[in-house]
Amino acid sequence: xxxxxxxxxxxxxxxxxxxxxxxxxxxxxxxxxxxxxxxxxxxxxxxxxxxxxxxxxxxxxxxxxxxxxxxxxxxxxxxxxxxxxxxxxxxxxxxxxxxxxxxxxxxxxxxxxxxxxxxxxxxxxxxxxxxxxxxxxxxxxxxxxxxxxxxxxxxxxxxxxxxxxxxxxxxxxxxxxxxxxxxxxxxxxxxxxxxxxxxxxxxxxxxxxxxxxxxxxxxxxxxxxxxxxxxxxxxxxxxxxxxxxxxxxxxxxxxxxxxxxxxxxxxxxxxxxxxxxxxxxxxxxxxxxxxxxxxxxxxxxxxxxxxxxxxxxxxxxxxxxxxxxxxxxxxxxxxxxxxxxxxxxxxxxxxxxxxxxxxxxxxxxxxxxxxxxxxxxxxxxxxxxxxxxxxxxxxxxxxxxxxxxxxxxxxxxxxxxxxxxxxxxxxxxxxxxxxxxxxxxxxxxxxxxxxxxxxxxxxxxxxxxxxxxxxxxxxxxxxxxxxxxxxxxxxxxxxxxxxxx
Amino acid sequence: xxxxxxxxxxxxxxxxxxxxxxxxxxxxxxxxxxxxxxxxxxxxxxxxxxxxxxxxxxxxxxxxxxxxxxxxxxxxxxxxxxxxxxxxxxxxxxxxxxxxxxxxxxxxxxxxxxxxxxxxxxxxxxxxx
Numbered sequence: 001x002x003x004x005x006x007x008x009x010x011x012x013x014x015x016x017x018x019x020x021x022x023x024x025x026x027x028x029x030x031x032x033x034x035x036x037x038x039x040x041x042x043x044x045x046x047x048x049x050x051x052x053x054x055x056x057x058x059x060x061x062x063x064x065x066x067x068x069x070x071x072x073x074x075x076x077x078x079x080x081x082x083x084x085x086x087x088x089x090x091x092x093x094x095x096x097x098x099x100x101x102x103x104x105x106x107x108x109x110x111x112x113x114x115x116x117x118x119x120x121x122x123x124x125x126x127x128x129x130x131x132x133x134x135x136x137x138x139x140x141x142x143x144x145x146x147x148x149x150x151x152x153x154x155x156x157x158x159x160x161x162x163x164x165x166x167x168x169x170x171x172x173x174x175x176x177x178x179x180x181x182x183x184x185x186x187x188x189x190x191x192x193x194x195x196x197x198x199x200x201x202x203x204x205x206x207x208x209x210x211x212x213x214x215x216x217x218x219x220x221x222x223x224x225x226x227x228x229x230x231x232x233x234x235x236x237x238x239x240x241x242x243x244x245x246x247x248x249x250x251x252x253x254x255x256x257x258x259x260x261x262x263x264x265x266x267x268x269x270x271x272x273x274x275x276x277x278x279x280x281x282x283x284x285x286x287x288x289x290x291x292x293x294x295x296x297x298x299x300x301x302x303x304x305x306x307x308x309x310x311x312x313x314x315x316x317x318x319x320x321x322x323x324x325x326x327x328x329x330x331x332x333x334x335x336x337x338x339x340x341x342x343x344x345x346x347x348x349x350x351x352x353x354x355x356x357x358x359x360x361x362x363x364x365x366x367x368x369x370x371x372x373x374x375x376x377x378x379x380x381x382x383x384x385x386x387x388x389x390x391x392x393x394x395x396x397x398x399x400x401x402x403x404x405x406x407x408x409x410x411x412x413x414x415x416x417x418x419x420x421x422x423x424x425x426x427x428x429x430x431x432x433x434x435x436x437x438x439x440x441x442x443x444x445x446x447x448x449x450x451x452x453x454x455x456x457x458x459x460x461x462x463x464x465x466x467x468x469x470x471x472x473x474x475x476x477x478x479x480x481x482x483x484x485x486x487x488x489x490x491x492x493x494x495x496x497x498x499x500x501x
Numbered sequence: 502x503x504x505x506x507x508x509x510x511x512x513x514x515x516x517x518x519x520x521x522x523x524x525x526x527x528x529x530x531x532x533x534x535x536x537x538x539x540x541x542x543x544x545x546x547x548x549x550x551x552x553x554x555x556x557x558x559x560x561x562x563x564x565x566x567x568x569x570x571x572x573x574x575x576x577x578x579x580x581x582x583x584x585x586x587x588x589x590x591x592x593x594x595x596x597x598x599x600x601x602x603x604x605x606x607x608x609x610x611x612x613x614x615x616x617x618x619x620x621x622x623x624x625x626x627x628x629x630x
Contacts, residue, residue, distance in 0.1 A: 080586060082583065084583040084585075085586070092599045171579055421595065422598070423598070
């Protein structure tokens with residue numbers, strides 16, 4: 001295996017075009033500087049003798065960080081409640097906004113009715129929760145039912161079928177929906193308003209429907225100079241192959257400024273924060289073979305996650321000495337399963353938690369960095385909607401959850417959720433500036449504009465262990481670019497190791 | 502004679518022997534010499550037990566049935582959401598925060614009788630989920 005051979009100056013190739021606009025709010029049409037463009041003029045330093053005084057690049061200071069994920073932090077947890085409470089507060093919380101939106105779309109004079117007040121043939125608008133009855137939906141009751149004698153259904157990539165039906169429920173009744181509504185696309189738990197009339201056969205014929213829409217905008221207080229936030233997810237430590245470890249080490253080296261010439265180091269000094277969005281451990285650490293074995297056989301075996309967490313601790317130590325890091329747990333990480341996932345415990349990371357730059361945060365995570373509001377999850381909400389909807393694109397699903405006004409509508413139906421009773425913290429009340437989800441199959445990003453002046457950057461952060469790609473978000477103009485790391489393995493034809501972005 | 506007068510108000514449980522154990526006495530049958538003195542102790546304990554009968558602190562007046570009926574109606578009204586699994590005060594405060602304007606006298610009654618489990622917990626509190 002060779003050492004790290006970097007390509008010569010000027011050969012940085014742009015893997016993907018940057019998606020973003022010009023400077024935010026100002027009229028001057030200057031072009032924004034990409035991460036690599038800043039580096040290129042100074043890249044001649046690679047072929048020059050070292051300077052007498054080694055230059056230092058102080059990292060841009062942390063200014064204006066505030067953690068807004070208090071609704072996702074659970075203190076004392078009690079599970080002796082039914083899930084009817086969370087559906088009731090979800091409907092009660094989103095009903096006023098939906099009624100306003102319905103009036104603005106279909107006229108002020110429309111009749112807003114409850115299902116119990118419906119009359120056949122009268123055109124009216126009803127607000128309720130959606131339920132999609134799916135034949136293939138895994139049901140624990142069917143699995144354990146003795147009269148069926150069924151083998152448990154193997155996990156499928158998608159559980160949708162043409163025979164699925166949509167049912168609208170409000171506080172008291174439910175009614176089947178048909179008409180101008182896409183049954184395959186929608187999922188259980190969405191709150192929506194339908195406009196139409198009840199038929200004689202008892203079904204509701206939908207003429208039009210609407211969701212809560214983009215939440216009201218937050219004021220913009222972003223920085224005026226280039227500040228970058230690195231978003232990465234799916235580090236996948238503890239997996240069988242060691243290939244991804246090299247890319248992870250390259251990522252750490254770029255962020256801590258130990259890679260590249262002075263130009264790259266100068267750029268890396270503009271990274272103000274690193275957010276790791278879940279799945280720090282690989283799925284292989286979850287092996288369950290030891291559960292069914294006898295205790296005397298498994299006494300001395302160590303769980304695979306122990307070694308992986310030690311590796312995570314070492315990697316986080318390198319990052320934390322240099323840059324603030326926010327660590328969100330994901331599907332395969334040692335924390336609770338139900339959403340909202342609580343932060344990893346600091347006793348698992350003894351080396352890294354000595355530094356105050358390490359922040360162990362919840363999933364979903366919401367914070368205000370330099371005046372820019374970030375909101376994101378580790379991807380379980382998006383992948384769950386993917387399984388039960390015809391939507392295939394992670395970015396499309398991400399945008400849809402924003403327009404539906406709820407981070408994770410399928411919780412608690414098909415995604416584990418804590419039984420909240422007072423309020424549903426997944427309802428979107430304000431529009432974030434950056435909305436991301438982790439562990440997507442590939443990198444995607446989009447800048448969404450709303451009618452009330454909302455500007456949201458949607459980012460689908462790719463799975464690092466599969467794609468070796470992370471994302472750099474520029475806080476000044478809400479642009480996002482991917483950064484890819486790759487090494488050469490024993491069977492790789494490509495001889496050069498590349499860090500491209 | 503005075504002892505017989507106090508024994509006038511009898512309960513059905515008087516037909517079962519009442520045993521009050523001291524702090525150091527282990528459960529089990531008493532052997533030997535203690536048997537003769539046991540009957541006298543039982544009678545004394547029966548009398549003492551009747552005087553000691555009231556466990557609730559006397560400062561709280563017990564809620565009248567009309568109040569309990571009002572609270573039951575609050576439980577069963579569907580506008581304020583499900584009532585199982587949470588205390589009535591929690592449900593009242595949740596309804597207040599959602600803007601459903603629950604009636605104020607219910608909250609006063611709940612705070613006044615905070616110690617009484619019949620008042621604080623909902624109608625189906627005794628039932629498991």
